[in-house]
Amino acid sequence: MAILRELGSSLRRVRLNRNQSQQAVADAAGIERATLSQIEHGRPTSLLTFVQLLRTLEQLDALDALVTRAEISPLAIARLAKKQRRNASLSSPTPPPASTEW
Numbered sequence: 001m002a003i004l005r006e007l008g009s010s011l012r013r014v015r016l017n018r019n020q021s022q023q024a025v026a027d028a029a030g031i032e033r034a035t036l037s038q039i040e041h042g043r044p045t046s047l048l049t050f051v052q053l054l055r056t057l058e059q060l061d062a063l064d065a066l067v068t069r070a071e072i073s074p075l076a077i078a079r080l081a082k083k084q085r086r087n088a089s090l091s092s093p094t095p096p097p098a099s100t101e102w
Contacts, residue, residue: 005042007050012040014057029056 015025022040026033029052039045039053054060 001042004044008040008042011053011057014059015040018057020057025053025056029053
């Protein structure tokens with residue numbers, strides 16, 4: 001609950017620093033003003049609502065630390081490079097198609 005209170009307080013500070021009312025932010029986020037007030041006071045909310053608020057307050061990048069990006073290790077890159085073809089293979093010449101006309 002302490003974390004929720006801290007997150008709510010942080011959202012409130014961001015909103016006030018942007019000089020926006022609860023009603024304006026709630027309308028932009030598509031939620032009720034009472035819901036925003038409860039979140040700012042540390043009440044539980046859905047992740048979707050929290051993300052909507054972050055997006056509205058232009059703070060969505062705060063979640064970047066939680067997103068992991070798939071990275072290819074240097075060993076995997078070396079293995080892939082080793083498997084790539086470097087030369088064309090010799091193929092036996094194909095005979096021309098047999099003609100039925102003389």
